[in-house]
Structure formats: structure tokens, C-alpha cells
Amino acid sequence: IWAFSFFPMLQGFLSRISDILLCRWTCRNCCQKCYECSCCQPSEDEVEILGPFPAQTPPWLISNQHEDKEDSDNTASEPPPTPQAVSPDRRRSSSDTSRSTYSLTQRISNLELRRPSSPLIDIKPIEFWAVGSKKEIVQPSVLRRTYTPDDYFRKFEPRLYSVDSNSDDIESLTDEEILTKYQLGMLHFSTQYDLLHNHLVVRVIEARDLPPPISYDGSRQDMAHSNPYVKICLLPDQKNSKQTGVKRKTQNPVFEERYTFEIVFLEAQRRTLLLTVVDFDKFSRHCVIGKVAMPLNEVDLVKGGHWWKALIPSSQNEVELGELLLSLNYLPSAGRLNVDIIRAKQLLQTDMSQGSDPFVKIQLVNGLKLVKTKKTSCMRGTIDPFYNESFSFKVPQEDLEDVSLVFTVYGHNMKSSNDFVGRIVIGQYTTGASESNHWRRMQNSHRTAVEQWHSLRSRAECDRVSPASLEVT
Numbered sequence: 001i002w003a004f005s006f007f008p009m010l011q012g013f014l015s016r017i018s019d020i021l022l023c024r025w026t027c028r029n030c031c032q033k034c035y036e037c038s039c040c041q042p043s044e045d046e047v048e049i050l051g052p053f054p055a056q057t058p059p060w061l062i063s064n065q066h067e068d069k070e071d072s073d074n075t076a077s078e079p080p081p082t083p084q085a086v087s088p089d090r091r092r093s094s095s096d097t098s099r100s101t102y103s104l105t106q107r108i109s110n111l112e113l114r115r116p117s118s119p120l121i122d123i124k125p126i127e128f129w130a131v132g133s134k135k136e137i138v139q140p141s142v143l144r145r146t147y148t149p150d151d152y153f154r155k156f157e158p159r160l161y162s163v164d165s166n167s168d169d170i171e172s173l174t175d176e177e178i179l180t181k182y183q184l185g186m187l188h189f190s191t192q193y194d195l196l197h198n199h200l201v202v203r204v205i206e207a208r209d210l211p212p213p214i215s216y217d218g219s220r221q222d223m224a225h226s227n228p229y230v231k232i233c234l235l236p237d238q239k240n241s242k243q244t245g246v247k248r249k250t251q252n253p254v255f256e257e258r259y260t261f262e263i264v265f266l267e268a269q270r271r272t273l274l275l276t277v278v279d280f281d282k283f284s285r286h287c288v289i290g291k292v293a294m295p296l297n298e299v300d301l302v303k304g305g306h307w308w309k310a311l312i313p314s315s316q317n318e319v320e321l322g323e324l325l326l327s328l329n330y331l332p333s334a335g336r337l338n339v340d341i342i343r344a345k346q347l348l349q350t351d352m353s354q355g356s357d358p359f360v361k362i363q364l365v366n367g368l369k370l371v372k373t374k375k376t377s378c379m380r381g382t383i384d385p386f387y388n389e390s391f392s393f394k395v396p397q398e399d400l401e402d403v404s405l406v407f408t409v410y411g412h413n414m415k416s417s418n419d420f421v422g423r424i425v426i427g428q429y430t431t432g433a434s435e436s437n438h439w440r441r442m443q444n445s446h447r448t449a450v451e452q453w454h455s456l457r458s459r460a461e462c463d464r465v466s467p468a469s470l471e472v473t
Helices: 002-022 059-077 088-113 149-153 165-172 175-182 397-402 433-443 459-465
Strands: 186-194 199-208 228-235 237-243 254-262 272-279 287-295 305-310 323-331 336-345 358-366 369-375 386-394 403-411 419-427 450-455
Touching: 175 305, 186 272, 186 287, 199 228, 199 272, 228 254, 237 254, 287 305, 323 403, 323 419, 323 433, 336 358, 336 403, 358 386, 369 386, 397 403, 419 433, 419 450, 419 459, 433 450
Parallel strands: none
Antiparallel strands: 186 199, 186 305, 199 254, 228 237, 228 272, 272 287, 323 336, 323 450, 336 386, 358 369, 358 403, 403 419
16 A cells, blocks of 8 residues: 555656656657757747837747748749648648748737827838848837028028127237228327326327318318317226317327326226227217227236327217216105206317316206206316206196106307207107106106216207207207
8 A cells, every 4th residue: 555655656756857857958748859849839829029119039030030931942942742742740830830920910910000109200110020131120210300500500690690800800910000001090108007096097198190080071171170189998987988188280189198097906907998089070079080999908007108009990980978967856745846967977078278168958848848947057177067956847746747858968158159068858758768767767756866877969869859859949
């Protein structure tokens, strides 16, 4: 009984050992090598499709393809066998192959139907069978719009990136070449920094061979109309500028004037000294003859030095008329509009011998009717006058939206009529955005004085944009 019960256990143990040892090399069913027999090959149910985009073709598909290709070549050279000549094993293997191929093709078609579609993906047909060594594996490619250089540069504005050829030419030319090319004359000046008092001293000495001014018809006038002077400033600050006296009827003026700029040494090294030679014309706008620009970081400011520089053309053909500092205040309870004329600076010079004698005329216009006129005192011999004078106008609150204030700067002239310098209009018929902003700030700040600088405008410009300017003299 013990032997009969032990024998099945021993038989099962030996069967397992034989399976482990023999299946490594041979198949238990057909006694062939495992990698050659058909029993150990995966069936069509065991084929794993990696998806529509495999990284590479499975090796077993490549081997089957090679075998099928060789078989097809052999069958092409030999006549097809008759049905009687085909053995049952051969018939079974062919049916299995066709069934496997059909099943694989059907699965691939199903996967193709489930393939995601997108307008940005260019999906090309994927080859699952290796057809040759020269054929590469097809990968999905993303459709990208191809841009040409014209597409990029068409968006650029050439004027923003263009290089001024004139400036490059001037920088590459010497003073002698600039003088020969433009024939605007030369300017003699000097600079020196005073470390003890922390100020820069600029000395304007003289100018040579200045051209005569141009008349209205474009022709050059004679020397009698040449009245030059020089404006000095430290860029980028053009407001705090200095100005020499006017030298009458000469093309070789001698100035010998010294000017001081209160500025620390490190800041002075960041500035550019700009000297502009201007021709004085009492009856029209002053015209710029030429300019000299010298970066102060290129010179030894402490040691100082003298320079003769050739004048180059300036993009600014006319000189600014000057600036006026005003303060406005409205009292609704009293119905009073208060105006303070504080100061002016860099006014257009109207007298060659004694500078200018400027004063300001203030005129109140209600709608298009002149209501009141007042004026400041006259400051003698200056283009940077300090007034600090206050004026008050009776303006009811319901009329505040209809009034305009016209500020006109004149140069006093005892022999003839006063010389017009510049004008601005603030109020209903304003002359610009700066004036509108000042009037709006005053309306929003009752009982509070509002100060602001204004750039003076010509009479023609004010008459063109403001009807209130036409109602005053």
C-alpha cells in the first residue's frame, strides 16, 4: 500500500524535473528544439500590438517577413503544387498562416480606425513589415509652418532701425574735413572743473568764418545781417541753458564770456556739452547756424583744456521761444480766478545791445469776447526774469467753463512797438495738451494753487488752434 501511494508522487516529481530540464532545449510534444518547433511559437492570440506608433518593428515580424519573402521567391520559380501533392501538414500550416495574417491585418485596421486625428499631426502610413535595409522606420511628424526671412522682416519698421548715415559720416571725419564739407565755421571754447567749489566752468571765446544768414528766398545775406550768439547747455538737460550776448554785424565774433554750472563731478562726467551758434533776427525767428557736441567723459575736466571745433549742421532750425511758470487758483465761494506770474526763463532775445526787457500781458476772454487785460512790470536787460506778481479776475462759477486766459510775453521797445516773444492760451480754447492739463488740475483742486511750466508758442500757431488768440492784440 505504501509503495502504491509513493509511486504516483515519484512519477509527478520526475515529470516536473523532466519538464524543467528538457524544456530548456527540446519540446516535450515534438522533441524538437524549442525555438524551431511550432508548438512553442506564440499564436495569433498572443501577438501584442504596441500601438499605431511603435518605436521599432518587432523582430519576430521581421523574421517571418524574411521567411515569407524567401518562400515567395521559391514558389515563383517552381510551378504551384497540385492539391494531391500537398500534404495534410502543409495544408494545415498554410491555413494557420493565412488565419494569423488575417487576424493581424484585422487588428491593425481596427487600430487605424481608433487612431487619434488632429490637424496639427501629419500621420503617415506606418510600415509594420521591414521591406529592406534602406527603409527607415516612419515616425509621426508635426506640421509646422515654414517661415521665410521676408515673413520676419516684413513686420519691422525700417525707420526705427535705420542708421543715420550723416551721423556716421560726421563721426568718421576730422575737423578739417567737416569744415570743408559743411563750411559752417569753427568755435573756440574751453572747459575746466573746480573741485573746490564743485562747479564746471565753460568759457566761450570766439568763432571764425561763420556763414551769413539765409534770407526768405533761400539766398545768403550780407555780413550786415549776421548777428551771432551762442547757447550753452549740458545734455540731456536743455532747460537750464546759458546764452552769450549778441555780436552785431560780424562773421568772426569774439565773445570772451564765462559761465558756471553747479554740478557734482561724477554727474558732470555723464553729461555732454552742447554749444549752439544762433543768428539773431529781430523780425523773425532766430535760426541755428551750427552746433558742437562734446562728451565730457572724453576730456580731463580737472586739468581743463581749449578746443577749436568745426560746426556741424543741427536738426533744430529755429530756437525755442522760452518758458513761463504760472500758478492758477480758483475760489468758488468768492467767484475769483487768481493768477500768479512767477518767472520765465530762456526767453527769445529781442534786443542785441541790452538783452531783452520782457513783460507778460494777461487777458481774460469770455467765449469770444475780451473782458479784462492786465500786465506785469518790465524786467530790464534779462531773458530769465523773476516776476512773482499776482492778479485776480472776477469769474462766476457758472462762467468758468467758458473763459480763456491768454498769456503773451513781449519785449519792451521804447522806439517802436513792443516785440512779440511768445504766447499760450489756457482755458476753454486752449493751445495744447500741457495747457489743458493745467486747467483741469486747477478745476479739480479748488482753493489750492497749481503751478506748471509752459513752453511759449508763436503767434501764428496760437491763432491757428485757439479762437481766443484771435480776439487779443
